[in-house]
Ligand SMILES: Nc1nc2c(c(=O)[nH]1)N[C@H]1C(S)=C(S)[C@@H](COP(=O)(O)OP(=O)(O)OC[C@H]3O[C@@H](n4cnc5c(N)ncnc54)[C@H](O)[C@@H]3O)O[C@H]1N2
């Protein structure tokens with residue numbers, strides 16, 4: 001799917017402050033080492049380890065204080081036998097020094113420090129390059145820039161970084177009965193929840209949304225609406241992909257574009273479609289509100305972002321039924337380290353999707369008993 005249909009977006013440069021949620025466009029090598037020098041992890045005094053070995057409350061060790069090393073302001077000299085410097089967290093270790101005694105284990109008498117315990121070095125020393133070394137490739141192209149990775153990019157020495165251009169995704173709701181929220185609702189009509197849910201999911205994964213609004217159930221109107229998607233990288237539609245007389249998406253794409261796949265052995269989301277229209281990839285999501293959002297979660301988002309859906313394994317607190325010919329993605333809730341069936345699994349029950357916090361993946365033909373482990377996607 002990725003190789004055949006989706007464009008590889010170009011790369012642009014953005015300041016680090018605008019990088020969160022973007023995808024890295026090139027490998028990043030460390031421009032510096034971190035730490036940039038071997039430094040202390042504690043506030044205390046730094047000395048030669050050999051001078052400190054016997055220190056205990058019963059036999060304190062006295063060392064002459066010859067200066068201090070602060071973060072960013074190293075001690076300029078060398079520390080000799082019987083000497084020490086005051087040192088602070090992040091400050092470079094002066095030459096000759098290899099042990100840190102924290103303030104909690106010494107008395108500072110001004111010109112002398114009295115050590116009451118033997119330092120627990122080398123754990124309190126952070127070696128130069130212990131996090132990363134200058135020149136090493138630390139972040140690779142295609143990586144999603146989470147907040148810790150933005151911080152890491154800054155630590156590597158980058159003020160701006162190459163990121164993949166945001167995908168421009170056109171979004172179209174279909175259905176004669178589908179109307180804008182806020183209007184009076186006649187019996188049989190439904191507010192357009194898919195448009196807002198899908199738009200929010202697209203924004204969450206860093207896409208620019210081209211809102212095409214809504215088209216009624218006619219091939220002509222659908223064709224006209226789809227033609228408005230020019231300039232987008234991908235089109236997402238919802239509704240009209242199943243078996244009804246007024247479900248036109250598949251026929252329309254078969255006649256005027258192409259269909260790469262229609263129907264996926266999953267529930268919800270069974271009638272999902274992937275096709276093309278003048279070179280534009282088209283995801284036809286089912287109209288049922290839960291189905292469209294679950295297909296987005298399981299298929300569309302990984303395709304758009306290149307990021308696999310993370311899963312974990314949890315014990316089932318309730319049984320989960322399986323389906324003979326489909327993988328089921330049941331709505332679940334996490335409770336006491338287990339996952340429980342939310343119930344109300346109908347594809348139109350949007351409220352249960354909003355209250356669930358997990359999709360429980362039950363493989364085709366399987367069923368899960370209480371206490372068994374099951375694969376879970378967090379929502
Ligand atoms: N005979 C069969 N019938 C159905 C099958 C099947 O295999 N055989 N599949 C069912 C499954 S599974 C699903 S899922 C739905 C998919 O339906 P469509 O994609 O054709 O969607 P519509 O018919 O247009 O609408 C279905 C349902 O969703 C509501 N809807 C549509 N758009 C929106 C929107 N933007 N916001 C909120 N709700 C929306 C619509 O009113 C309908 O209730 O087909 C089954 N049928």
Ligand code: MOO
Pocket residue numbers: 266267268269270271286288291347
């Ligand atoms: O597969 Mo449909 O999506 O059950 O409702």
Ligand SMILES: [Mg+2]
Pocket residue numbers: 239240241242243244246247287
């Ligand atoms: Mg239908």
